[in-house]
Amino acid sequence: MSPTRFASEHKWIYLGAIVVLLAFVVIGLVNYETVKKTNEATDKANQLADAAVDAGYPRPDTDTVVRALGTDGGIVCENPGGALKSALWKINVSNGAAFVGQRPVVGDTRALRAEAKIIEIYCPQKLDDFRDRLDDLDTDDTVRR
């Protein structure tokens, strides 16, 4: 990159972008809550680990599950069946493109239903709405296990 870029007339645009991004980093760190390891969180993590083993996966580290999902499922349980959230994950059931080449594919059945298991354990009251969305999908076993 040109060494003179920051001396250019656009310096303040770059500085503005840096300030905004740093502000979001600070907000993110302040808002970040460390999940406390409680009996309830451990019980739920064990349930999820058992479900993974039943589904044929290696048993995940329950401490990691506790840290990621806590007692309430974290972001997984934030309105999983909502219109905008569903729209986003529907767009993301796609190929490996990151930008304009993104295109929907036939998703893997188990990978698409993985979240349902988390919701069933952590926020079962939201499961029906989410299942309704899932049931609309036509899936296949595209992941080799």
Add this chain to the structure above:
Amino acid sequence: MASMDVPADRQPPAAAEKTRAAVVDAPRLTWLTLALMTTASVASLRAAPTMAVYGLACVFLYLVPAIVFLLPTALVSAELASGWNGGVYRWVSEGLSKPLGFLAVWCQFAMTIFYYPSLLAFVASTLAYIIDPSLASSGLYTAIVIMVLYWTGVWVSSRGTKALAGLSSWGLVIGTLVPGTILVVLGMVFLAQGNPSAAPMTASHLLPQWTGLASLVLIVNNFLSYSGMEMNAVHVSSLKNPAKEYPKSMFLAMALVLLIFILPALAISWVVPADQTSLTAGVMQAFDSFFAYFHIGWMTPIAAVMLISASLAGMLTWLAGPSKGLLEISRSEGYLPPFLQRLNRFGVQQNILVTQGVVTTVIALGYAFIPNVSSVYWIFSTITTQVYLIVYLLMFVAAMRLRKNQPDHPRGYRVPALNVLCTVGLLASAAAMVIGFVPPSQFGGGSVWSYVLIIGCGLGILGLLIPWAFLRFRKPDWQTEAAREEAGA
């Protein structure tokens, strides 16, 4: 505003001189900056959790498309850009015809209109993760974020190529290269600690599961992961020595894109079991699980900010590239009304950007506030990628024609076996277009023929009917004075 609204050839002499100078004296870019811009428009970590689900097979899913699509696209565009300035519109104009050159750049431009709302909705949801996750379900919040970010992007783009070149290349470094390296190093640490990989890494897992049509759809659609490699060729005249430097920037971009796509996806698949890399729970949940293993969950909001910066960097390159190509052919041939040909004082196609912005705004508001629109928005991803494939079909044919008809035209780089590469690229693009008519998961149990009809109509209207209407109804006086003089000379 005054100088922004006046076509260069109708401005007072001094202003016109200034505007032309801004266009002629294009800001200098280094080949490294252009390589980073190209990488920023194609690759980011956003796709990593999605592909991590496939485990070791993600290597196959990226390498095969790299051979049949990335390599032809990158090498052929390297040869073309080393011989002709201006990007895809110029190559197709020279190789086939000017109306087809307009069609090519129109398709490259029009498809992005539908892309921005979904990209910015992703940014809005990632931002919500940082501020308050419940915001992700709010239509008002999503609409505000899309509007603010999109119009800020338009404003930055309208300040000239140099402003966006800096932001997009730094966005790639901060938003993709740094976090990507962190993911890969942590993944290696995980394995070095003696932990077994969460996804099986045996030779038999190198190939994806074969289930017939669904697997074919997955493999062929992945060709499109490399869409956009040629897009930044429109800035080739900003290089000091385009003939030598553009091919160099393409080779570096190719290597970076492959590394960014493959290694972080593999690293996630080593650490996070596939049942926790849910395809539906979102990108941040996968990063959360990854960092949770290493007891550095606080890294997740930082990674979110990094992902946002990479997404916005990519958006900036897409705002500036195709619209510039559309302007250049429209100015020389009078394919667009004079209003859309006007430049601002930085020599940027501000009115095209603003008009595109108005259309994008309407679509984005529909996405944010009308559930029926958002729930079927994925269909636009298919239609727009189909439209983009027209560009590649035209580009490969034009490259073969140019090699045949203008073999002695000076080129800084001549790709070996061009016809073979173009044929492979052409077949890959045609295959991707055919597969685009196969209904994906989201279409559920709907009728195949109704899906084919929807995609076919979308492709016909956006990719053929609208550009045809511009060509059919254009007026002679749409061609600028300067372009007429150039044509006469």
